[in-house]
Amino acid sequence: MINTTERDSNYQDLDKMSVQELLVNINREDQTVPLAVARAIPQIEALVKVVVDRMKRGGRLFYIGAGTSGRLGILDASECPPTYGVPFDWVIGLIAGGDTAIRKAVEFAEDNTEQAWIDLSEYAINTNDVLIGIAASGTTPYVIGGLEAANAQGIATGCVVCNSGSPIASLANYPVEVVVGPEFVTGSTRMKAGTAQKLVLNMISTAVMVQLGRVKGNKMVDMQLSNHKLVDRGVRMIMTETGATEEEASHLLEHHGSVRAVIDALKKNI
Numbered sequence: 286m287i288n289t290t291e292r293d294s295n296y297q298d299l300d301k302m303s304v305q306e307l308l309v310n311i312n313r314e315d316q317t318v319p320l321a322v323a324r325a326i327p328q329i330e331a332l333v334k335v336v337v338d339r340m341k342r343g344g345r346l347f348y349i350g351a352g353t354s355g356r357l358g359i360l361d362a363s364e365c366p367p368t369y370g371v372p373f374d375w376v377i378g379l380i381a382g383g384d385t386a387i388r389k390a391v392e393f394a395e396d397n398t399e400q401a402w403i404d405l406s407e408y409a410i411n412t413n414d415v416l417i418g419i420a421a422s423g424t425t426p427y428v429i430g431g432l433e434a435a436n437a438q439g440i441a442t443g444c445v446v447c448n449s450g451s452p453i454a455s456l457a458n459y460p461v462e463v464v465v466g467p468e469f470v471t472g473s474t475r476m477k478a479g480t481a482q483k484l485v486l487n488m489i490s491t492a493v494m495v496q497l498g499r500v501k502g503n504k505m506v507d508m509q510l511s512n513h514k515l516v517d518r519g520v521r522m523i524m525t526e527t528g529a530t531e532e533e534a535s536h537l538l539e540h541h542g543s544v545r546a547v548i549d550a551l552k553k554n555i
Contacts, residue, residue: 288448290421290474292467299470311476314469318480321465325485332443332459333489336415337496339441340375344413346493347405348378349431351395353475354419354445354482355380356387361486369499370507370543376490379404381427394427401431410440417443417489421478423451423462432456445485447478461485506545510538519544527551 296302296310322329336346348358359378366373381400382391394400410416416435418428423446432442433456444457447465454460463485465477494500499507504526510516522544523534537547 288422288424288451289464289466290447290468290478291472294467294469294471296469311469314477315480318465318477319484321463322481322484322488325461325463328459328461329485329488332417332461333492333496335441335443335459336489336493339413339415340493340497342413344415345374345408345410346376346490347408347410347414347416348376348419348486349380349401349405349416349428350378350419351381351386351425351427352390353479354421354425354428355382357479357482357486358417358419359387360483361490365490365494367509367511368505369494370509370545371494371499374408377408381425396426398426398430398433401427402434405431405435410435410438412439412441415441415443417445418453418457419445419482419486420451420453421447421474421482423448423453425453428453429456445482447474447481501545501548504544506548507543510543523547 299307340346348362350358359380362376362378365371365376380386381397382394385391386394405416416431418432420428429452432444432453435442436456442457443459443461444453445461445463446454447463449462449464454462463481465481468474468476468478470476504522506522508515510519516538519538520531520534523529523537524531526548529537538544541547541550
């Protein structure tokens with residue numbers, strides 16, 4: 286049986302389409318992705334809850350994947366520290382083939398069933414942590430090996446896949462299956478499947494960070510002030526929250542170093 290992600294495209298003769306036809310048809314397919322994600326929300330909720338539980342105990346969140354899936358995990362992990370001001374080892378993304386594979390495909394790296402656990406062991410992964418395998422096909426050997434080893438060690442496991450009834454989903458304690466159907470270009474899972482995975486990872490990391498108290502109201506009060514745009518955003522947050530003038534807010538932010546620190550300091554003085 287052919288996986289849904291490998292089935293023939295619903296569109297024929299792509300090479301004969303005009304640019305407008307290509308764009309309209311790609312967009313038409315893309316519009317189905319959020320609906321598929323919505324159907325998986327109960328599964329996503331269960332996975333988020335276990336991640337929150339483990340991280341409240343001092344655990345970490347690990348992503349493993351190959352190719353596009355691995356890159357998406359690394360992207361999500363790398364954006365957590367600047368967005369939420371968390372340590373760089375709270376959310377860790379690993380890709381088959383190592384850092385080289387982020388920019389350039391490493392041949393057959395995803396076919397090694399033992400390498401994921403070797404990679405994870407470098408971080409001393411343990412039962413306080415959660416491991417999420419990301420694989421559009423649900424069959425990637427690198428991810429399968431990592432989940433099997435984690436399960437054997439009693440580590441909570443989840444996954445984000447785009448086929449139903451896959452080997453990876455059967456291994457994960459908390460599977461997330463987002464079935465988006467055939468790709469516009471047959472088998473090109475960087476398209477709808479990749480978009481679905483990105484949406485799910487956004488949901489997981491954002492919901493987890495909110496639950497861990499890294500957001501106040503709807504503001505990123507712990508964000509790293511790493512450029513002028515973010516400093517300006519922080520100043521506006523303080524002005525809104527405290528009624529301070531722009532000059533006062535700028536001085537407070539420079540003195541305390543973060544929006545949260547400013548707000549907490551002002552509360553103590555009330």
